Amino acid sequence: MVEDEQRLAKMVAAGLTAEGYAVDLAHDGRTGLSMARIGDYDAIILDIMLPAMNGFQVCAALRQEGIATPILMLTAKDGEYDEAEGLDTGADDYLTKPFSFVVLQARLRAMMRRGRSAAAAPTVWRFGDLQVDPATRSCRRGDTRIELTSKEFSVLEYLASRAGEVVSKTEILHHVWDFAFDGDVNIVEVYISNLRRKIDAPYRRASIATVRGAGYRLAADGG
Numbered sequence: 001m002v003e004d005e006q007r008l009a010k011m012v013a014a015g016l017t018a019e020g021y022a023v024d025l026a027h028d029g030r031t032g033l034s035m036a037r038i039g040d041y042d043a044i045i046l047d048i049m050l051p052a053m054n055g056f057q058v059c060a061a062l063r064q065e066g067i068a069t070p071i072l073m074l075t076a077k078d079g080e081y082d083e084a085e086g087l088d089t090g091a092d093d094y095l096t097k098p099f100s101f102v103v104l105q106a107r108l109r110a111m112m113r114r115g116r117s118a119a120a121a122p123t124v125w126r127f128g129d130l131q132v133d134p135a136t137r138s139c140r141r142g143d144t145r146i147e148l149t150s151k152e153f154s155v156l157e158y159l160a161s162r163a164g165e166v167v168s169k170t171e172i173l174h175h176v177w178d179f180a181f182d183g184d185v186n187i188v189e190v191y192i193s194n195l196r197r198k199i200d201a202p203y204r205r206a207s208i209a210t211v212r213g214a215g216y217r218l219a220a221d222g223g
């Protein structure tokens with residue numbers, strides 16, 4: 001997050017940290033730019049009015065250098081001019097101050113989800129004979145096409161994007177359901193069980209392992 005209002009920056013950083021994000025802060029444009037060049041960030045929250053270099057300049061410089069990290073711009077006023085210019089310089093989304101933390105988080109999550117699926121779009125993931133195709137949102141076991149609901153596919157897609165890693169229920173919930181979802185985190189179990197019934201049981205496989213107390217892991221060999 002690149003923001004010179006330190007109190008706001010600290011509040012947002014604390015909120016995001018509590019939600020499981022790792023947050024680095026820069027308080028001027030030049031520092032923000034050099035951090036964005038070096039760091040492997042999932043997203044950048046970028047204020048416009050900044051010392052040393054403004055947000056438009058930082059954004060334009062990053063895009064010119066081919067750095068495609070999703071950028072959420074913070075505009076101080078409700079001006080269409082800011083919005084248009086922000087998007088022109090290559091920002092992915094904008095948010096007008098003052099904003100609620102809940103809205104910031106939702107926009108950030110949506111932006112990161114778009115970023116990831118766009119990058120992953122041309123790839124078909126293969127795990128043994130299990131194929132997951134994000135472009136067509138379809139899944140196969142060998143030659144058999146398996147019908148999944150949209151949410152089931154999203155859960156599988158998220159596990160696939162992190163195959164071999166343990167993914168917690170909360171992470172799955174945060175990546176697949178939006179912030180408006182206020183139900184039980186155990187909804188994830190229902191979807192995992194549906195997926196197993198469709199992609200594993202008929203083929204006598206076990207591609208989705210339960211890691212007790214931690215979450216789930218998609219086997220890189222398809223189970």
Ligand code: CA
Nearest residue numbers: 004047049050
């Ligand atoms: Ca500012």
